[in-house]
Structures are given as structure tokens and as C-alpha cells.
Amino acid sequence: MPKVVDGDERRAHIADAVLRLAARDGLPAVSLRAVAAESGLNIGSVRHYFDSQHALLRFAMRTTIDRTSERLIARRERMPSMTDLPSAEIVGQLAEFLSELLPLDERRRVEVTVLVEFLLAARADPSLDDLAREAVEGTVTLARRALDARARTGRFAPLDPDVEAPRLAALLDGLAFRAVLQPDVAPPEECVAVLRAHLAELFREKG
Structure with missing residues (x-):
């Protein structure tokens, strides 16, 4: 019987x-032939699912966004309520949670590297803008929550979430981008x- x-x-x-190839060699290196070689498949098998480089890139970015979201949701479900936690523990819990967006291990390094490549590509390709915007806005939404x-x-103490949410998101983005572009720095x-x-500054108790 043929294999299902x-x-x-x-x-x-x-x-x-695609993610490995893009992280290692950049998005221009992502072709159907290169992806077939990287995945150990023949090019016909790749073409069966993706008919162009563009389709490959969109699916890889969609996969990256979805995988990150799934990990964040799973972590959030395991986190206790902030209400009764000491400030230091809140900071620890949130730092661990938000660190899903930072390239602290090989898996996250690959994902963030591809995100940087994808955001740069989207500047010149409007057909990628929807996913690029979703990724960027997703960080702000996470910070706002x-x-x-x-x-x-x-x-x-009260603060302005319309300022502080983008500020926290910008910090996360800046750390992530610096870490993949200049890991030694x-x-x-x-x-x-x-x-x-x-x-710790955000979660310093009143008085």
C-alpha cells in the first residue's frame, strides 16, 4: 500500500x-528547490503544497506567528493571578512570559531572525504587509494586556497604557532585533x- x-x-x-533556510541564509535564499533540498523532499512534493516562493514565505510566517501565539497562550494559562502576588514574583512571571518573544534559545533565535527578515521584505512587498502588521501589532496587544x-x-500607580504599551513593545522588539543582529552585543x-x-519599574508598588 502507498504511504499515507x-x-x-x-x-x-x-x-x-523554510525557517531554517531563511534564518541561516536570508529570505532571498528561499526557493522551491532550496526548500526541497533542506527538507529532504523532492521538488514535486514541495510544489504539491506550495506553488511559489511567495506562498512558502507566507506560510512560514503564518506558522511562526501561530506557534508563538500558542506558546504564549499555554504559558498564560499556567500563570497565577497578579492580584495577590508580591511585586517581585509578578516581575518574574511576566519576564518569563514575555521572554517567549526574545531569541533566548535556538528555536526562538530562528523565529526572531525570520521575523526580522520578513519585516524587511514586507517594506518592499505590500502583499506581505498584513502578516508583518499582525506580528508588530501582536506585541503591542500583548503589552497592553x-x-x-x-x-x-x-x-x-496609574499610567497611560496608550504610551506604556507601545513603550514595552518597543523594548521587546529592540531587544529581540539586537539579539539576532548583534548577538555578542x-x-x-x-x-x-x-x-x-x-x-520592575512598571510594577513598583504605590508608596
Whole structure:
């Protein structure tokens, strides 16, 4: 009997190959032939699911966004309520949560590297703008939700979320981009320390 191929599994396998290739050699290196070689498939198998480089890139970016979102949701579900936690523990919990967006290990380094490549490509290709905008706005939304949870505790001085949410998002983006573009300048431990210092300022109790 011919082997039954799981389409979703095969697409995910191809997406992983695209991410590795893009992170290692840049988006211009992502072609159907190169992805076939990276994934260990023949080019016909790749073409069966993706008919162009553009389709490959969009699917890889969609996969990256979805995987990151799934990890964040899973982490959020395991986090305790901020209401009764000491400030230091809130900072620790949030730092761990938001660190999903930082390239602190190989998996996240690949994802953030591809995100940087993709955002640069979207500047010149309007057909990629929707996913680029979703990725950028997603970080701001995440920061806004953390600040909304902060406000609900009633324990911290009021602040303007319209300013502080983009500010926290910009810090996360800046740390992530520096860490993939100049890893020697922004090693993982420094990224975490900077994030924790900023969160400690945000979650300093009244009085």
C-alpha cells in the first residue's frame, strides 16, 4: 500500500525547512528547490503544497506567528493571578512570559531572525504587509494586556497604557532585533536583565 501522507504534518515539515533556510541564509535564499533540498523532499512534493516562493514565505510566517501565539497562550494559562502576588514574583512571571518573544534559545533565535527578515521584505512587498502588521501589532496587544492586568490589581500607580504599551513593545522588539543582529552585543542574559529592570519599574508598588 502507498504511504499515507499527513498534509498538515508535511506542511509543518516544509515550514521548518523554510525557517531554517531563511534564518541561516536570508529570505532571498528561499526557493522551491532550496526548500526541497533542506527538507529532504523532492521538488514535486514541495510544489504539491506550495506553488511559489511567495506562498512558502507566507506560510512560514503564518506558522511562526501561530506557534508563538500558542506558546504564549499555554504559558498564560499556567500563570497565577497578579492580584495577590508580591511585586517581585509578578516581575518574574511576566519576564518569563514575555521572554517567549526574545531569541533566548535556538528555536526562538530562528523565529526572531525570520521575523526580522520578513519585516524587511514586507517594506518592499505590500502583499506581505498584513502578516508583518499582525506580528508588530501582536506585541503591542500583548503589552497592553499585561498593563491591563496591572491596572486591575489596584496596587500600582496609574499610567497611560496608550504610551506604556507601545513603550514595552518597543523594548521587546529592540531587544529581540539586537539579539539576532548583534548577538555578542546583546546576549540572552542581558536581554532578560533589561526586560526585568523595565518590568520592575512598571510594577513598583504605590508608596
